[in-house]
Amino acid sequence: MTERNAGTAGPARAAGAAETARTVETVFRIESARIIAGVARIVRDVGIAEELAQDALVAALEQWPGSGVPDRPGAWLMATAKHRAVDLVRRRETYARKLAEVGRTLEDVPPPEPSGPDDIDDDLLRLIFTVCHPVLPAQSRIALTLRLLGGLTTAEIARAVLSAEPAVAQRIVRAKRTLAQAGIPFEVPYGQERAARLSSVLEVIYLVFNEGYAATAGDDLLRPALCEDALRLARVLAALMPGEPEAHGLAALLEFQASRTAARTGPGGEPVLLADQDRTRWDRLLIRRGLAALRRAGTGPYSVQAAIAACHARAVRYEDTDWTAIAALYGRLMALTPSPVVELNRAVALSMAEGPAVALEVVDALAAEPALRGYHLLPSVRGELLARLGRGTEARAEFERAAGLTRNVRERDLLLAKAAEAAEAAAARTDEGRDSAG
Secondary structure: OOHHHHHHHHHHHHHHHHHHHHHHHHHHHHHHHHHHHHHHHHHOOHHHHHHHHHHHHHHHHHHHHHHOOOOOHHHHHHHHHHHHHHHHHHHOOOHHHHHHHHOOOHHHOOOOOOOOOOOOOOHHHHHHHHHOOOOOOHHHHHHHHHHHOOOOOHHHHHHHOOOOHHHHHHHHHHHHHHHHHHOOOOOOOOHHHHHHHHHHHHHHHHHHHHHHHOOOEEOOOOOHHHHHHHHHHHHHHHHHOOOOHHHHHHHHHHHHHHHOHHHOEOOOOOEOOHHHOOHHHOOHHHHHHHHHHHOOOOOOHHHHHHHHHHHHHHOOOHHHOOHHHHHHHHHHHHHHOOOHHHHHHHHHHHHHHOOHHHHHHHHHHOOOOHHHOOOOHHHHHHHHHHHHOOOHHHHHHHHHHHHHHOEEHHHHHHHHHHHHHHHHHHHHHHHHHHHHHO
């Protein structure tokens, strides 16, 4: 090797290693939920399953820079994690008893489990029902599911559920410990027990989809794998519980939301707002599926949200949207599940149905809500309303405040662009005023 080549080889290797590390992290973020679910089926402990999945990640970071990224990186991570899980089970003193209990051998791990006429063979669904066991408080179920299925960091979960980061961290740790100590079976329950956990399961599927639909943090607005997993689970759940209207309501809602995914970002990944979306890119098959599910839905919160989404789906053009109906539906949703976030969404609908001045009163009344402190959409919506009222200087300040609160790079860029537009509009109005005075 020449001296010149020796000087360039080191940086090239470093760049290659960095690129491989980014690939590993991306693949793990996409596959982590399936890996944890698959491993939990072997070790019967979600905390240990998460640790083993992390071990597989470390192994990939150590091996792939030298061996190269495998053709099926997700399968490699899954196999590595499961091998470590089997090794762990083999080392346990109770290994023989565990084998007898689950009726399997090492060679056929993970095996098909005994199934009844009402059972379903889906590790992700098992994982959701396990972490939604009533032995855990509701907030802990949500935090743990977002961690295990959504792959979110503690900080991202805290922002998603509008809670303090230390509190979320404690919930996750306590939840894992509680599930392990209680010996909760890794299964989809039957009968009344399944129905009792349904509301929590619906909620976490909804939150996982939302994280995929509008990522809390990172460089991308969308995380399609999360949307696909959540939508698939919602469909499975609706088929599993055909007599539950809210299961169909959630399925309808996610079908409608997923139908817009292709139109929500531009060629460079930048966000495209609802008013500017090319509706010919909306997936008509998903919309038809949503309408079919909506016919089986009821009057609960997810069903009402699905009805709101259906109003958008039925509008061929943005100008055709029935904002009066949407505002009324948000009023109904507020009666079912009072929330400052729902009220903020109602304000947006009111701004289109009755004008920005009416909506601004509603938004200003939300300013003191503790749950919205640090929530970037509050100043974002306020900025939109102020801009429409011609108050550009105030609008710019709100957009800049919103940009400072979001952790998503794409959203931040959009908000800063809106701040610049508001500043230009304010300057133009000032110039017009001077011309008139002159």
